[in-house]
Amino acid sequence: MNALVAALDALFADPNVGRDAVYTPAGGGPVDVRIVPRRGDAISEFGDARVWSETIRLDVRVSEVAEPRPGDGFEIDGEACVIQGEPVRDRERLVWTIELRPA
Numbered sequence: 001m002n003a004l005v006a007a008l009d010a011l012f013a014d015p016n017v018g019r020d021a022v023y024t025p026a027g028g029g030p031v032d033v034r035i036v037p038r039r040g041d042a043i044s045e046f047g048d049a050r051v052w053s054e055t056i057r058l059d060v061r062v063s064e065v066a067e068p069r070p071g072d073g074f075e076i077d078g079e080a081c082v083i084q085g086e087p088v089r090d091r092e093r094l095v096w097t098i099e100l101r102p103a
Contacts, residue, residue: 004092004094005094008061008094008095009061011036012034012035012036012061013034017036018034018035018036019034019035019036019037019076019077020032020033020034020035021033021034021035021058021060021074021075021076022074022075023060023064023065023068023072023073023074024072024073024074024075025068025069025072026069026071026072026073030075031064031065033060033061033064033065034060034061034064035058035059035060035074035076036058036059036060037056037057037058037076038057038058038059038097055099056081056099056100056101056102057097057098057099057100058074058076058097058098058100059095059096059097059098060095060096060098061094061095061096062089062093062094062095062096063094065096068083068087068096068098069083069087070082070083070084070085070086071083073103074098074100079102080102080103081100081101081102081103082100082101082102082103083098083099083100084099084100084101085099087099
């Protein structure tokens with residue numbers, strides 16, 4: 001497991017992959033974190049209709065954000081966002097994948 005943690009730390013520290021952000025839990029103070037952004041578009045099915053929406057997703061290490069919750073905030077490059085939906089941990093329980101919406 002230590003090799004996996006070391007690899008994740010290197011990935012998040014890489015300036016070409018990871019980025020600085022600020023995480024603010026609801027009712028708490030801001031915390032500097034490293035994230036790996038994923039800004040893909042999503043197409044959702046709604047009955048017979050297909051709805052396109054811009055998504056803001058990111059990965060953050062569990063070691064930096066232990067319990068993210070809907071309503072908590074992130075600031076990325078000056079853009080304020082709020083967690084929507086439940087964050088999901090990876091199989092090894094080392095990384096959260098979080099979906100955001102603009103604040």
